[in-house]
Amino acid sequence: MVVAMVAVAVAPARAAEPGAVPRGAPAAATALDIPPGVTAGVAVFDRQTGTFSEQHNPRMRFRSASVVKLLIALDHLWNRGPDYILPPDDRARLDTMLRASDDASASYYWSRNGGGPIVDRMVARLGLADTAGPPAGYPAVWGYTALSAADTVRIYRYLLDSAPEPVRTLVMGNLRQSTRCGTDGFDQRFGIPASFERPWAVKQGWSGFGDSGGCSNTTAVAGTGGAVAGTGGAVAANDVDLTQRALHTTGTVGAADRSIVAVFTLHPTGTPFGAAYTDLDRLVRSLNVPGAVHPAGTWFGTWGTDVRVRAGATTSSAVLTELPAGVEVLIRCQKQGRRVEVPPYVNDWWAYLPLYGGYITNIYVRSPDNTLPGVPLC
CATH class of the missing domain: 3.40.710.10 (DD-peptidase/beta-lactamase superfamily)
Structure with missing residues (x-):
């Protein structure tokens, strides 16, 4: 049976967790970002x-x-x-x-x-x-x-x-x-x-x-x-x-x-x-590191465990690795690919992670829509 495409909703408990808001590269000369408890x-x-x-x-x-x-x-x-x-x-x-x-x-x-x-x-x-x-x-x-x-x-x-x-x-x-x-x-x-x-x-x-x-x-x-x-x-x-x-x-x-x-x-x-x-x-x-270049892209939080990073935007592509559970990732671009269903969510958009050289389904990215705001097409 064909399942109709639906917008991806983010569970309320996840919407307020750290990483829900996209994060860009830090501005120069900012204070050290040392999280509470660290x-x-x-x-x-x-x-x-x-x-x-x-x-x-x-x-x-x-x-x-x-x-x-x-x-x-x-x-x-x-x-x-x-x-x-x-x-x-x-x-x-x-x-x-x-x-x-x-x-x-x-x-x-x-x-x-x-x-x-x-x-x-x-x-x-x-x-x-x-x-x-x-x-x-x-x-x-x-x-x-x-x-x-x-x-x-x-x-x-x-x-x-x-x-x-x-x-x-x-x-x-x-x-x-x-x-x-x-x-x-x-x-x-x-x-x-x-x-x-x-x-x-x-x-x-x-x-x-x-x-x-x-x-x-x-x-x-x-x-x-x-x-x-x-x-x-x-x-x-x-x-x-x-x-x-x-x-x-x-x-x-x-x-x-x-x-x-x-x-x-x-x-x-x-x-x-x-x-x-x-x-x-x-x-x-957040560090001032002379000679360093920050990679292009936007940081997003993720959810789920054993989220697979694949060589292409499809579930049949080779698995490159799995993400540490709940880690924040840098996303450079996004594109449509194979539709993925993780009830109650359905999405055919995939995000490219330059750090890993591969893609994850947007379902596991903390964002309220199928597509990610401010992220260009691949």
């Missing part, structure tokens, strides 16, 4: 002028989650001669750890190279002021390493300005090829990659979100950020919070790696991954 440490360093364009709690210490993989990689590569050639399996393991944030690779190097002393060595080598290894009782949990935004900037400055060229090429080259999905099934396109056009290079971090990562085309593996079961309720003696959910974005933005960006955030326990992802994106978009 704790943030921020540092943005302009390498061209040698000055910070943003600082907010720059020396506050956070559990690093996967950002510590930068130190793990640098320690492993330290004192290698310029002609040293990494064995193929070693190179593959480093590539996967840095590009796809592979936890098994990090644990391998952590165990092989001595655990906590890795951090101690890198603190001394790089002159880090706020960094410390995991607290007593958690020696194997590399993700509990304490790290600040200011120290993270120092790590990237070493990589870009002082590291041997082979080391810089290996590490930064991998960060430029950061995958959409981590090996644990988490979507890594938050923060810097979501907020700025290429060129960028990123090392992301997340901890405490369970298995709600949003990627459909990966095989999940046990553990996130080196965490172990039963350790989520304690706060370490060094005052690094191990309880709240952590989401961090770090890296470089702009031609010639002009700006170094380090943003660490904590979100109240129970915050869904999509909500933390959205809050972090809003914070990063």
